[in-house]
Amino acid sequence: MEEKFIFSGKYKFVSLLLILTGLIAVVAGFFVYHDHGSRFWANFLMNTTYFNAIALCGVVFIAVHMLGNSGWQVSIQRVPEAMSMFLPVSGFLMLVILAGLWFNFHHLYHWAHPDPHDTILELKKGYLNIPFFSIRTIIYIAGWIIFARILRKISVLQDNNNDLKYFKKSTVYAALFIVFFAITSSTSAWDWLMSIDAHWYSTMYGWYIFSGLFVSGTAVIILLVLFLKGAGYMKHVNKEHLHDLGKYLFGFSIFWTYLWFSQYLLIWYGNIPEETAYYVPRLDEYRNLFFINLGVNFIFPFLALMTRNSKRQPWILAMVSVVAFIGHWIDYYLIVMPGTMGAEAGIGFFEIGMTLGYIGMFLFVVFWGLTKASLVPENHPYYKESMEYHTQY
Amino acid sequence: MYVSPVREPLIKGGKNYSKVTEDITRPILTKPGKLWFFGITISSIAAVIGLIAMFITVRDGIGRWGVNRTIGWGWGITNLVWWIGIGHAGTFISAILLLFRQKWRTSINRSAEAMTIFAVMCAGVFPLLHMGRLPLAYFIFPYPNTRGLWVNFNSPLLWDVFAISTYFLVSLLFWYTGLIPDIATMRDKIKNKFIKPIYSFLSFGWKGSARHWSRHESMSLILAGLAAPLVLSVHSIVSMDFATSVIPGWHTTIFPPYFVSGAIFSGFAMVLTLMIVARKAMNIEQYITVGHIESMNKIIIATGSIVGIAYITELFMAWYSGNIYERFAFYNRAFGPYWWAYWIMMTCNVITPQLFWFRKLRRNVVFTFVVSIFINIGMWFERFVIIVTSLHRDFLPSSWSMYKPTLIEVAIFTGTLGIFFTLFFLFIRIFPVVAMAEVKGILKTSGEKTKH
Amino acid sequence: MNTPYISAWFDDDEKLLSGLKVFKEKGIKIADVLTPFPVHGIDKVLGYRRSWIARVGFIGGVLGAASALVFQAWVFTKSYPLNIGGKPFFALPSFIPVTFELTVLFAAFAMVFAFLIRSKLGPGAKTEIYDERITDDRFVVLVDINENHSEENIKKISAQMAEAGAMDIKIKLTENK
Structure with missing residues (x-):
């Protein structure tokens, strides 16, 4: 039962329109803002890392379920696979930031040109220097892309051959990827995000970023699955699958909150200025967003998805997923802006326009990716399990 | 519900429902073998030694321990964290694996939950003893008194009181409510007219009514949903005993999830230690199969790797911070006077679980048993290293000191091991070690007889 | 007052479910179903609502x-x-x-x-043990015949139950409460 997604003219039009919106925002910003491009670069970094995380979550989702010997996700597997195809795009955009670093186009990372009297940055020089940073960035991007392609290839090969050998191989690659990801998710968070506030550090940081990655990625998976169902595809996806995706959204939102709170509580409690300096501007200039972040990423998903029924209703799942997507965008805003734009940050047509542009790029690539294989991996050994699937509770 | 034939059967031997009842109730209905008597004798002796040492501590005071300036916490608190950590695997298996629909949990959840309850009881011994004036222990609870005093809600030590009490009580509830249908099975199987009324009383009048089952499932699911965050919160709060301080090696934001992973890691090791012996001695290898052991080993390698990554993160951040005290704290751990403890910890916790990447080793029962012991030793040393190395050398070199446990402290720890195993030995004689009703529930889809 | 009821058992959960469906079609009033483990799908067949x-x-x-x-x-x-x-x-x-x-x-x-x-359960709660093998491997169905416990009705219902696969169909009296 092959089911092919058709990347129709309508979808192409919408995604291209969104991309155009982004470009208009960028060009407009060039003329309106006279800040040597700081606002542009800050948004560029924020959106690139955010969408990169979402794309990466696609690979993580697949790998983790392969390792857990799980069967239900086979029914929706093509969606995270398609999401992972955005990695080359976000990777390329990250390389643009890297180039900007080398050629001094932006001042996102203060450690790149440290004040000679800055003893703290002096001590970090061995790690925070442009060449080493560049090598690491390239390793992350290359590694993630290579693994994404391998896992996708095995999945498609499995589809076309009834041989179990691909299924067995997949766990090996999934394991290798997970180890690589476990290390690089933290180190990339330190490099790309934490080093914005280079005087500060937190051992929790890498895991905190990971938790957000999983929530926002799951939210996007849900939205894509619901979109496909709405367009008449993936009829085999039933309430049970949606329920499970909803459980992830619920559970990992709570997990994100737990990590957020742990980091905050420990720094608040210790009250050490080197550490609290991170939260001071966030509670000062970004105060409203700070609390909105918590409300939208914790309280709302917690209350909205608590009951069993809520996780089985497509419209509730869709609503919470949209809110989670926006909520974690706000989280990234709070991560990137205070250290780059400081008090000059804002949320206006520029920010929204640029983000719409990224959404357009993402959708274009994902839709294209969905056409590349049958939406239903019918030769997967867990395929039947995934179709005749009934959660008892 | 359909189960792919690619999956390994969870119950071997072509069992039917009555065979399950027979196999699991047999150890309770028959006389125990020599091994059981031998085991419980040893553990009881250890327990008595421990009780004597505890009595001496209460009578003479904490001076009987090796703790002093500046190392106010030594073996006592190391043991507290170690025991509580072990308990977390039980709740993980009962609650979190239930939420993830992992059917293989049904053979081990009953014993794992019992293990949790006994482990938390052993853990509770230490905060009580280390208070010194045990008769005033009730001070830790907020009750109206003539002094107008309340407890310090700002203190993580108090958060511990609530966390550990809640954890103990909820685990007890979860364990017991799950046990009720199986106690009913015991009630109906036992002929002895003195023992039958006891089981009858404990069975709470369970009769297997479909309506009751329906509510029972609903309740179990929600208890699982409540217990799951407890797994995260309790050990996080325990970690905050250290992380809310300001000393290097203690004050670090990663502690909560790092401690939780470590807890699940050591807990699963203890479950394996217990189950590998129990399955052989009680002839339940067909219920706790090599597949179960492999699944547990996968969790060990996952949580062990997380712990390993946390170690590396801490090491890196200590350097990255540029803070000389932070950098020294970690240098001191590896090369200071307690270097031997640090390297035991690293070998046992980081290297040994990585061996489980190899399928052959994951499915080797003897190897698993040996590794499980190493992991528990390693995790004990992890807590010891964290607590003692940060306390014995912090900011002022003139305050640096050393810590050595006294015989009393060692005896108390041995005693808790004795108490733990004694309780477990008693448990396997009184209650069904495997959750019969749950295993029967998956027999059709996951038992060996079914071939599609 | 001892009220009569019919009890029968099945030895398998799938047979139980299909048997119950037949009972419902035939309009047989089911007082209770007692099983050694929760049977999935039974709530729907018996029309139980989700617990509050x-x-x-x-x-x-x-x-x-x-x-x-x-x-x-x-x-x-x-x-x-x-x-x-x-x-x-x-x-x-x-x-x-x-x-x-x-x-x-x-x-x-x-x-x-x-x-x-x-559920009226608790330490020392009294319960009627309908069959000692319920907690072992039997799936017992209790049929309510309070409305009409004439000989011929009992015979008719028993026949329908036997046809649906129920075993050991007996008339019993509830214990004195």
Whole structure:
């Protein structure tokens, strides 16, 4: 039962329109803002890392379920696979930031040109220097892309051959990827995000970023699955699958909150200025967003998805997923802006326009990716399990 | 519900429902073998030694321990964290694996939950003893008194009181409510007219009514949903005993999830230690199969790797911070006077679980048993290293000191091991070690007889 | 007063479910079904609605959270405010751990008590053992014939039950309560 997604003219039009919106925002910003491009670069970094995380979550989702010997996700597997195809795009955009670093186009990372009297940055020089940073960035991007392609290839090969050998191989690659990801998710968070506030550090940081990655990625998976169902595809996806995706959204939102709170509580409690300096501007200039972040990423998903029924209703799942997507965008805003734009940050047509542009790029690539294989991996050994699937509770 | 034939059967031997009842109730209905008597004798002796040492501590005071300036916490608190950590695997298996629909949990959840309850009881011994004036222990609870005093809600030590009490009580509830249908099975199987009324009383009048089952499932699911965050919160709060301080090696934001992973890691090791012996001695290898052991080993390698990554993160951040005290704290751990403890910890916790990447080793029962012991030793040393190395050398070199446990402290720890195993030995004689009703529930889809 | 009822058993959960469906079609009144483990799908066949004990749990949790927060706040702002390490009197981050734990504790106890009370189970509760093998491997169905316990009706129902695969169809009397 092959089911092919058709990347129709309508979808192409919408995604291209969104991309155009982004470009208009960028060009407009060039003329309106006279800040040597700081606002542009800050948004560029924020959106690139955010969408990169979402794309990466696609690979993580697949790998983790392969390792857990799980069967239900086979029914929706093509969606995270398609999401992972955005990695080359976000990777390329990250390389643009890297180039900007080398050629001094932006001042996102203060450690790149440290004040000679800055003893703290002096001590970090061995790690925070442009060449080493560049090598690491390239390793992350290359590694993630290579693994994404391998896992996708095995999945498609499995589809076309009834041989179990691909299924067995997949766990090996999934394991290798997970180890690589476990290390690089933290180190990339330190490099790309934490080093914005280079005087500060937190051992929790890498895991905190990971938790957000999983929530926002799951939210996007849900939205894509619901979109496909709405367009008449993936009829085999039933309430049970949606329920499970909803459980992830619920559970990992709570997990994100737990990590957020742990980091905050420990720094608040210790009250050490080197550490609290991170939260001071966030509670000062970004105060409203700070609390909105918590409300939208914790309280709302917690209350909205608590009951069993809520996780089985497509419209509730869709609503919470949209809110989670926006909520974690706000989280990234709070991560990137205070250290780059400081008090000059804002949320206006520029920010929204640029983000719409990224959404357009993402959708274009994902839709294209969905056409590349049958939406239903019918030769997967867990395929039947995934179709005749009934959660008892 | 359909189960792919690619999956390994969870119950071997072509069992039917009555065979399950027979196999699991047999150890309770028959006389125990020599091994059981031998085991419980040893553990009881250890327990008595421990009780004597505890009595001496209460009578003479904490001076009987090796703790002093500046190392106010030594073996006592190391043991507290170690025991509580072990308990977390039980709740993980009962609650979190239930939420993830992992059917293989049904053979081990009953014993794992019992293990949790006994482990938390052993853990509770230490905060009580280390208070010194045990008769005033009730001070830790907020009750109206003539002094107008309340407890310090700002203190993580108090958060511990609530966390550990809640954890103990909820685990007890979860364990017991799950046990009720199986106690009913015991009630109906036992002929002895003195023992039958006891089981009858404990069975709470369970009769297997479909309506009751329906509510029972609903309740179990929600208890699982409540217990799951407890797994995260309790050990996080325990970690905050250290992380809310300001000393290097203690004050670090990663502690909560790092401690939780470590807890699940050591807990699963203890479950394996217990189950590998129990399955052989009680002839339940067909219920706790090599597949179960492999699944547990996968969790060990996952949580062990997380712990390993946390170690590396801490090491890196200590350097990255540029803070000389932070950098020294970690240098001191590896090369200071307690270097031997640090390297035991690293070998046992980081290297040994990585061996489980190899399928052959994951499915080797003897190897698993040996590794499980190493992991528990390693995790004990992890807590010891964290607590003692940060306390014995912090900011002022003139305050640096050393810590050595006294015989009393060692005896108390041995005693808790004795108490733990004694309780477990008693448990396997009184209650069904495997959750019969749950295993029967998956027999059709996951038992060996079914071939599609 | 001893009321008669019919009891029968099945030896397999699938047979039980299909048998129950037949019973329902034939209009046989099912008083209770007793099984050694929860049979999935049985709620739908018997028309049971979802239990509301979950809501009791939720209310318990809310109560726990509210009491914990209010109590801690009262202790530290009204009753005996203390300066602990320079923290504000209303130290919300500090109050969260205890609040969370009490939420879980109250919710868990509320749920378990609701379950026990609603199902009339408890230490030493008296129960009628319809068949000692229910907790072993038998799936027992109890049919209500209170309305019409004439000979011919009993015969008719018994025949229908036997056709649906029920075994060992017996007429029994409920024990004196």
